[in-house]
Amino acid sequence: MNRRTAIASITGSALALAACSRGRNESMNEVHDIDSFAEPAQVRVKHCALDLTVNFGARKLEGSAGLNLVRSDPRAPLVLDTRDLDIAEVRCGRYQEGAPATAYAATKFNIANRDPVLGSPLTITLTPDADYVLIHYASQPQATGLQWLEPKQTAGKRHPFLYSQNESIHARSWIPIQDTPSVRVTYEAAIRIPDGHTHGLMAVMSADRRDSDDGAHRFSMVLPIPSYLIALAVGELKFVETGERSGVYAEPPIIDSAAREFADTDKMIEAVEALYGPYRWGRYDLLILPPSFPFGGMENPRLTFATPTVIAGDKSLVSLVSHELAHSWSGNLVTNATWSDFWLNEGFTTYIENRIQEQVYGQEVALMEQVLDRRTLDKELREFDKRDQILHIDLAGRDPDDAMSEIPYFKGALLLRQMEEVFGRSVLDEFLKKYFNNFAFQSITTATALNYLRSELFDEHPRMAKQIPLDEWVYQPGLPDSAPRAVSERLNAVRETAEKWMAGQIATRDIDSTQWVTQEWLEFLQVLPSPLVASKMADLDQAFKLTRTGNDEILDQWLLMAIKSEYTHAYPRLDGFLLQVGRIKYIRPLYTALMQTPRGQAYAKRIYHKARPGYHPIAQAAIDKVVA
Numbered sequence: 001m002n003r004r005t006a007i008a009s010i011t012g013s014a015l016a017l018a019a020c021s022r023g024r025n026e027s028m029n030e031v032h033d034i035d036s037f038a039e040p041a042q043v044r045v046k047h048c049a050l051d052l053t054v055n056f057g058a059r060k061l062e063g064s065a066g067l068n069l070v071r072s073d074p075r076a077p078l079v080l081d082t083r084d085l086d087i088a089e090v091r092c093g094r095y096q097e098g099a100p101a102t103a104y105a106a107t108k109f110n111i112a113n114r115d116p117v118l119g120s121p122l123t124i125t126l127t128p129d130a131d132y133v134l135i136h137y138a139s140q141p142q143a144t145g146l147q148w149l150e151p152k153q154t155a156g157k158r159h160p161f162l163y164s165q166n167e168s169i170h171a172r173s174w175i176p177i178q179d180t181p182s183v184r185v186t187y188e189a190a191i192r193i194p195d196g197h198t199h200g201l202m203a204v205m206s207a208d209r210r211d212s213d214d215g216a217h218r219f220s221m222v223l224p225i226p227s228y229l230i231a232l233a234v235g236e237l238k239f240v241e242t243g244e245r246s247g248v249y250a251e252p253p254i255i256d257s258a259a260r261e262f263a264d265t266d267k268m269i270e271a272v273e274a275l276y277g278p279y280r281w282g283r284y285d286l287l288i289l290p291p292s293f294p295f296g297g298m299e300n301p302r303l304t305f306a307t308p309t310v311i312a313g314d315k316s317l318v319s320l321v322s323h324e325l326a327h328s329w330s331g332n333l334v335t336n337a338t339w340s341d342f343w344l345n346e347g348f349t350t351y352i353e354n355r356i357q358e359q360v361y362g363q364e365v366a367l368m369e370q371v372l373d374r375r376t377l378d379k380e381l382r383e384f385d386k387r388d389q390i391l392h393i394d395l396a397g398r399d400p401d402d403a404m405s406e407i408p409y410f411k412g413a414l415l416l417r418q419m420e421e422v423f424g425r426s427v428l429d430e431f432l433k434k435y436f437n438n439f440a441f442q443s444i445t446t447a448t449a450l451n452y453l454r455s456e457l458f459d460e461h462p463r464m465a466k467q468i469p470l471d472e473w474v475y476q477p478g479l480p481d482s483a484p485r486a487v488s489e490r491l492n493a494v495r496e497t498a499e500k501w502m503a504g505q506i507a508t509r510d511i512d513s514t515q516w517v518t519q520e521w522l523e524f525l526q527v528l529p530s531p532l533v534a535s536k537m538a539d540l541d542q543a544f545k546l547t548r549t550g551n552d553e554i555l556d557q558w559l560l561m562a563i564k565s566e567y568t569h570a571y572p573r574l575d576g577f578l579l580q581v582g583r584i585k586y587i588r589p590l591y592t593a594l595m596q597t598p599r600g601q602a603y604a605k606r607i608y609h610k611a612r613p614g615y616h617p618i619a620q621a622a623i624d625k626v627v628a
Contacts, residue, residue, distance in 0.1 A: 031182040031337040031445060035169050035400055037121035038178035042076035043069055045178050046224075050189040054203070054246045055233050057159045059141035059148040061174055063192075064573040066134045068095055071126070078126055078133060081179035083119030083144065087111060088136045090124050095132035104134055117399045119172050124570035135176050145170030147292060153614055154235065154290050155251040155308075159201055161235035163289055163305065165618060167296060168339050171227040181384035182337040182443045184224035190216040193234060204249055204287060206231040206300035218379065221301065222440050223281065226335055231300035233287055245269060245279070250288035254308060261311045262318065264360060268325050271359035272352060276329050276433050280440070284325060292582035296320045296617040299327030299349075307583050309552035317553055319357050319369055326352035329436050339400035343391040344449055345472075347412010348432075354413065368519040370417075372488035375526065376412035381478060389477035391415075392446045401618060415473045417484045422467050431457045446474065459518045491523045498527045502536075508543045518553050525557045531565040538569065547573050556586040563593040563600065568601040571603075578607050582615040584622050591626045 030041035033281055045067045052063035069078065091104035108125040124133055139146065149161040164174065172179040191203040192215070203217035210218040221230075241247040241257040243266025250258040265286070282300050288308050297320050298305040304324040310317040330348035350373070358366035381389055384405060393403055393414055420428045434456060439448075444511055450470065458465035469480045494516070500506045513521070529534075541547050546558045547570045559577060562570035578587060591608065594600035608627045612620055 012252050024027075031180075033180040033182050033338045034396060035118065035339055036180035036182075037079055037081050037118060038183065039076065039079045040178055040180070040181055040183050042073040043078045043126070044183060045070050045078075045080075045185055046070050048175070048185050048187040048230075050175065050187065051192075051243040052189070053170060053192040053194065054162060055194075055551045056148065056162070059146075060138050061143075061146070062138040064101075064134055064136045065176055066132065067177070069126075069131050069133065071131065074128060076126075078123070078124040080122040081119060081169070082111065082122045082142045082176050083170075083173040084142060085122075085173070086138045086140065087122065087176070090133060092124065092126055092130040092133040094129050101134055101136075104132070107133075114502060118169070122176055137176060139174040142617070143170075143173040144621075145173040147616045149290055149292065149614075153292060156236050159236040161233075161290055163233040163235075163287075163293070164231050165294065165305070165616060166228040166230060167298065168228065168404070170618070171230060175230065177227045179227045180338070181226040181228060181335050184226055184441065184443060186222055186224050186333070187230055187568070188218070188220045189232075190218050191232065191234070192216050200236070201234055202237040202249075203232065204237065204303060205233075206303045208282065210300065220294065223301070225301055225332065226443060229300050231298070231305060233289065233305070237287075240284075242266065243269075245283050247283070247285045248288065249285060249303075250308075251290075254288060257311055257313070258286070258308075261313070261315060262286055262321055264315065265321060265325070266473070267360050268322055268356050268384065271356050272326060272329065274359075275355060275429055276352070276436055280333065281328055284328065285324075286321065291580050292619075293616055294582050294584045294616040294622075296585060297324040298585065299324040299331055301328070309581060309583055309586070312518060312551045312553070314517065315361075316356060317533065318550075319353060321412040322356040322360075323349060326356060327433055328348075333436055333441065334439040337443040337445045337448075338392050338395075339403075340395050341444070341446045341449075342393065342400075342404070343408035343412040344444065344446060346409040347391065347415060347434050348420065350413035351416040352432075360616055364490055365517075365519070366487040367486050368517075368523075370492050371488045371491050372519060372522055373406075373410045373413070374485060376406050377414070377479075380406055386477040390408070391474045401621065407580045411473075411479065414479070414483050415468075415470075418468055418473075418482065418554045419457070421484055422464050423461055427457075427461070450474065472509070490520060494520045494523045495527050498524050502528065508539050511543070513544065520549060521551075521554045522557055525554070525561060528559060528561070532561060532567075534565060534567055537562065537565050537567040541567075541569065552577075552581065552586070554589070560589055560593055565589065575607060579611045579614070582619045583585065585621050587615075587619065588622055588626060591623055595626060 045069040048057050049066040052061045055062055069572040089100055090107055090109040092107045095102040096103055110123045112121050114120045119336050145164050145166050147163055151157050151159055154161045169179055173178055189205055193201050193203060207219035207221035208222050212218040236251055237249045238249055238255040239249050240255055242259055246265035248258045248262055269284055273279055283302050286304050286306050288306055291308050293307045296307050310320045319607035326349045330352060331345035336344045338344050354366050354369060357369060387394055388403060388405060389407055391408060395403055472480050486505050497511055501511060549555050559570060559574050581587060591604050
């Protein structure tokens, strides 16, 4: 998000679509979301105005949220989602632009008992003519959607850092809001950072930066988004443009390497626009967060949050950017209405990600990633309960975070890959373009998506459609027998090298890895036996310096092998990795492997005791379940 960008950079057609979709959303049949207390069919929030002060000392956001409402039932109260918020006062009345809080009448509110997963409903009594509420509140230090970092946890080591992570249901921990993806809102914000040791810090959000003459960092998002896409970060940040519509925010010590790594972002935007229509969000910038960030990336509109672990130096891990960019169509533009419909976001996005990779970096790179993704999917299908193998997943009585896996990503993408093979790429591309246009700025269910898929694609090609068992893909565990399987000649060659090395047919010094990219290294390491005898581990380490590699994707795989093989030479690096990196994809398998032996359990508990305070609350919750 470039501070020079104005609202005018968002196309007029996008604004028109947003306005049209707001009307459709307000009149469409309401979705029941079991992960929210909200009753949007009665009273729906349509706009949120935040005015928050960042209190690093108390680890709190303090201020107000003004909510504009659409009321379908004039007798119904407003019900919002909260989690551990300190609500000081609520006022309501007819909205008056620029009016002070005293222009609205204080009203009654109630915070019910806390549900361990969902938090507490905030029920607000509305006067008959009220279409606006103003809530004065503060978040708590334990807010699950925020991480407060000490200077020592940042790259620059000089200033504290704050960032949010709202997906799935964590917006409610710092905003009183209808925290369901079925409700889309526009939003604005004034973020205030007191002077003192925090002077000079920059705030960024998933919105357009606005000019301000009062010292506040001001933002505006005029396109309707679900609450999980409202995002905030505050830290010592620099910005470098990588193209006309893209750029990178990062801490000063890593800004240059980040800008080099993501220099192809504009090419990616152009590639996906050629396939599925115009990019509708104005700019596409990246924020590189400290390594405690629990995910690879988060697709916040206009400002993807990303882990620094994807900065490999050779652009071999930039598929993450392709993925988060693809969300600008699948997920942000057309959104899952509930978290049971999560595959609509991630399956479509993973398919588009691979198409971007093919367009920008070539077919062989795309094929290698398909092969590795399929191996991950097959592994999870072997290990996961059958109910977690279903695309339209049942989340009754569960935290949606607990049900997240690679299955909705890779199984969903395979379904689209089969459609491509059966109907032809051009036919599928044309369908997807219509799909994104038809549901632009809406949140939809699996049933709605499948009805549209059948009417606009399957019914148009009935003979070919019979080859795709659609209901089995979506509602049954496992994979259909007809699921596609990619083949990569480059990975086949690597596999052959690994097999010959294990058989003693070639020596370690004769392995020619000089041209290998990350995907080839992963193939080589993943096809080796596990555990691998210590002498073999030492041989590989001596030849390729794997314990010292700066590529975190390769390092994570190597450290996992070191645990299983009890290759203790790598354990000092394992200590450092677990203490610094909070990406769940990496650390959960490492802790899980450690917990398989008594000696490993003692090690895991010792290192987790030290590492846990530096992990994001979402990562803490995930690893707590492993290191019990």
